[in-house]
Amino acid sequence: MSTTSSTSSIYGIGSGFSASTTSSASATAASSLSANDYMTLFLAQLQNQDPTNPMQSYELASQLAQFTQVEELSQANTYLSQIQQSSADVNNAQITSLVGKDVTAQTSDATVSSGSVSELDYTLPEAATVTVTITDSSGSTVNTLDVGSQSAGTYSVPWTGTNSSGSTVSDGTYTCTVTATTSDGTSSTIATNVTGTVYSCNLSTSPPTYTLTDSSGMQVQVSNVTGVTNQSSTN
Numbered sequence: 001m002s003t004t005s006s007t008s009s010i011y012g013i014g015s016g017f018s019a020s021t022t023s024s025a026s027a028t029a030a031s032s033l034s035a036n037d038y039m040t041l042f043l044a045q046l047q048n049q050d051p052t053n054p055m056q057s058y059e060l061a062s063q064l065a066q067f068t069q070v071e072e073l074s075q076a077n078t079y080l081s082q083i084q085q086s087s088a089d090v091n092n093a094q095i096t097s098l099v100g101k102d103v104t105a106q107t108s109d110a111t112v113s114s115g116s117v118s119e120l121d122y123t124l125p126e127a128a129t130v131t132v133t134i135t136d137s138s139g140s141t142v143n144t145l146d147v148g149s150q151s152a153g154t155y156s157v158p159w160t161g162t163n164s165s166g167s168t169v170s171d172g173t174y175t176c177t178v179t180a181t182t183s184d185g186t187s188s189t190i191a192t193n194v195t196g197t198v199y200s201c202n203l204s205t206s207p208p209t210y211t212l213t214d215s216s217g218m219q220v221q222v223s224n225v226t227g228v229t230n231q232s233s234t235n
Contacts, residue, residue: 095201095208095222103210104195104227105220110134110159110176115168117161118218120176120192123154128180130190134159135175142169157192193226194218 111118124130130147143164147155157176163169178190196212201222209219 092203095203098198098210098225098228099201100198102195102197102229103212103220103225104193104229105210105224106191106226107194107218107220107224108175108177108192109194109218110157110174111218112161112169112171112174113216114171115161117159118194120157120194121154122157122178122190122192124150124152124180124190126182127151128182130155131179131181132157132159133177133179135177136169137172137174142174194220 107120109118110120127150129149132145132147133141134143134145136142141164143159143162145158147158157178159176161168176192178192179187180190181187194212196217198210198212199214199217200211202209202211202219208222210222210225212218212220
């Protein structure tokens with residue numbers, strides 16, 4: 001009888017168990033056993049229960065209810081996996097559909113290649129005095145540009161790929177930060193954007209990315225795309 005007692009203490013069959021103990025055992029079984037495994041154990045315990053202290057009807061009902069919960073959880077996990085896979089397929093199809101189209105994406109990265117700088121732009125919601133700070137991959141300031149006062153509108157970042165001494169910087173990716181100060185002294189960082197044709201997409205990275213222009217072009221996160229241009233219409 002010791003084997004039956006030990007098994008019962010794990011799965012909640014027998015007299016004298018509180019609701020919290022039964023619930024905890026159910027959660028453990030649900031996370032580690034399939035519905036068939038649970039039913040097999042349940043039937044085995046019925047066959048080997050202590051005849052002098054058989055399981056009461058309310059205990060039987062409780063165990064059957066737990067079995068139902070295990071079965072429902074198993075089915076729910078299966079359905080969720082199917083939904084997740086379906087959503088991923090739809091999402092990937094949407095991502096790849098932009099290959100060959102012109103997109104605008106938010107990014108603070110400016111790429112320098114053979115002295116040529118990828119073009120970034122920014123939009124001022126109101127008139128402000130603008131300063132552009134360029135930093136390298138280590139966070140050190142390479143150059144600071146005092147653009148001056150500008151009215152509301154869209155402008156290109158006027159960095160030509162040089163440091164504060166006027167020398168051309170090494171090829172690589174630099175961070176461009178545009179700061180706008182309005183007439184009342186309020187300063188804020190203005191988002192910068194890049195526009196280019198999607199050459200390819202990489203679905204294996206997390207998050208997925210687009211490569212613009214060509215195979216060695218700038219990479220932007222798919223989630224940062226803010227606009228798509230298809231022929232003469234903009235979406």
